[in-house]
Amino acid sequence: xxxxxxxxxxxxxxxxxxxxxxxxxxxxxxxxxxxxxxxxxxxxxxxxxxxxxxxxxxxxxxxxxxxxxxxxxxxxxxxxxxxxxxxxxxxxxxxxxxxxxxxxxxxxxxxxxxxxxxxxxxxxxxxxxxxxxxxxxxxxxxxxxxxxxxxxxxxx
Amino acid sequence: xxxxxxxxxxxxxxxxxxxxxxxxxxxxxxxxxxxxxxxxxxxxxxxxxxxxxxxxxxxxxxxxxxxxxxxxxxxxxxxxxxxxxxxxxxxxxxxxxxxxxxxxxxxxxxxxxxxxxxxxxxxxxxxxxxxxxxxxxxxxxxxxxxxxxxxxxxxxxxxxxxxxxxxxxxxxxxxxxxxxxxxxxxxxxxxxxxxxxxxxxxxxxxxxxxxxxxxxxxxxxxxxxxxxxxxxxxxxxxxxxxxxxxxxxxxxxxxxxxxxxxxxxxxxxxxxxxxxxxxxxxxxxxx
Numbered sequence: 001x002x003x004x005x006x007x008x009x010x011x012x013x014x015x016x017x018x019x020x021x022x023x024x025x026x027x028x029x030x031x032x033x034x035x036x037x038x039x040x041x042x043x044x045x046x047x048x049x050x051x052x053x054x055x056x057x058x059x060x061x062x063x064x065x066x067x068x069x070x071x072x073x074x075x076x077x078x079x080x081x082x083x084x085x086x087x088x089x090x091x092x093x094x095x096x097x098x099x100x101x102x103x104x105x106x107x108x109x110x111x112x113x114x115x116x117x118x119x120x121x122x123x124x125x126x127x128x129x130x131x132x133x134x135x136x137x138x139x140x141x142x143x144x145x146x147x148x149x150x151x152x153x154x155x156x
Numbered sequence: 157x158x159x160x161x162x163x164x165x166x167x168x169x170x171x172x173x174x175x176x177x178x179x180x181x182x183x184x185x186x187x188x189x190x191x192x193x194x195x196x197x198x199x200x201x202x203x204x205x206x207x208x209x210x211x212x213x214x215x216x217x218x219x220x221x222x223x224x225x226x227x228x229x230x231x232x233x234x235x236x237x238x239x240x241x242x243x244x245x246x247x248x249x250x251x252x253x254x255x256x257x258x259x260x261x262x263x264x265x266x267x268x269x270x271x272x273x274x275x276x277x278x279x280x281x282x283x284x285x286x287x288x289x290x291x292x293x294x295x296x297x298x299x300x301x302x303x304x305x306x307x308x309x310x311x312x313x314x315x316x317x318x319x320x321x322x323x324x325x326x327x328x329x330x331x332x333x334x335x336x337x338x339x340x341x342x343x344x345x346x347x348x349x350x351x352x353x354x355x356x357x358x359x360x361x362x363x364x365x366x367x368x369x370x371x372x373x374x375x376x377x378x379x380x381x382x383x384x385x386x387x388x389x390x391x392x393x394x395x396x397x398x399x400x401x402x403x404x405x406x407x408x409x410x411x412x413x414x415x416x417x418x419x420x421x422x423x424x425x426x427x428x429x430x431x432x433x434x435x436x437x438x439x440x441x442x443x
Binding site for chain 1: 173177193194196197198199200201202205206209210213216217220221223224225227228229230239240243244247259260262263264266267271311314315316317319320321323324
């Protein structure tokens with residue numbers, strides 16, 4: 001076994017192979033590997049983000065539903081209250097109206113009574129005046145005086 | 157094969173490279189025997205080692221480049237999955253042991269790991285298959301004596317190959333040491349540690365040895381492990397010529413050793429890569 005030109009042939013080949021590997025083999029493989037690494041990392045981050053968003057949306061939805069429920073309950077309560085109010089109002093209105101009508105009727109009756117009394121009074125006074133007139137006329141006529149008094153009495 | 161040659165010839169045949177080089181008389185040509193290879197000395201090229209080494213490196217780059225071109229960030233398919241797994245593994249290792257910032261280190265580590273792994277894997281191919289095919293090819297197509305066709309298929313059992321890698325790593329170490337720390341800083345590290353400026357010769361000796369030992373150990377560790385593994389496969393293969401009983405035993409031994417050897421193959425490729433990263437990391441650091 002002697003050392004010879006073979007050694008330099010091998011060294012030369014080694015240099016050429018390494019340079020080729022460095023230029024055309026290693027970089028594209030490394031680039032692709034790095035790219036894939038980045039892609040996977042991105043994908044995982046994306047998934048994480050999606051997961052979080054879903055959680056957030058779920059929580060949001062829950063919140064909205066409870067809010068809506070609350071609102072519905074409020075509306076129902078309000079409607080109930082309003083209905084009660086309306087009924088109460090109607091009742092009190094009706095009572096008031098009834099009272100008013102009754103009072104008006106009373107007043108009418110009173111007024112009628114008053115009017116009738118007034119009329120009666122005028123009539124009595126007229127009759128009294130007429131009776132007086134007649135009495136005064138009969139002073140002269142005594143016979144006639146008795147008749148007129150009787151007539152008056154019947155008229156009252 | 158062993159029936160026509162002796163055991164030592166068989167082993168030597170398996171340990172001889174297909175070599176092109178300068179013969180002692182000055183003309184260039186293929187070596188026809190182990191002695192001729194030895195006589196060529198430095199001016200020789202192990203054609204089989206380089207052929208397999210280049211082919212396997214090219215195969216690695218071809219496959220990985222094809223995947224890299226059609227790479228998507230979407231769901232990966234089968235091959236892309238595998239490539240991504242390997243790249244991720246390398247990237248983790250580089251990040252774990254390399255603290256500075258340098259775009260060269262990770263592709264370098266990937267190339268070292270996969271390339272060395274592929275070259276080591278050739279060790280699992282039974283030792284006679286491809287050399288036998290090469291011998292038949294040489295005999296029938298090229299008209300050669302098949303015993304003179306040498307064809308080693310595991311490049312990492314060739315010290316030239318592992319040293320070639322280590323030399324490249326060593327050059328990078330020196331380059332980055334000087335680039336990061338400056339020539340003065342680098343030489344200062346060699347001269348003034350660990351004993352201060354009065355111990356300069358001792359420092360130079362110690363630091364020099366520790367510096368040189370890095371590429372040497374890098375080359376020899378890989379070579380030694382794979383060479384030994386290959387040797388054991390060859391020895392086991394010798395049993396096949398010893399009759400049905402020895403042959404059966406050899407079969408089991410080969411299976412067991414191959415299974416164990418998978419571990420060594422992976423481990424050595426991994427160690428070579430990790431040490432490359434660590435040495436270059438040290439070159440980037442101030443002491």
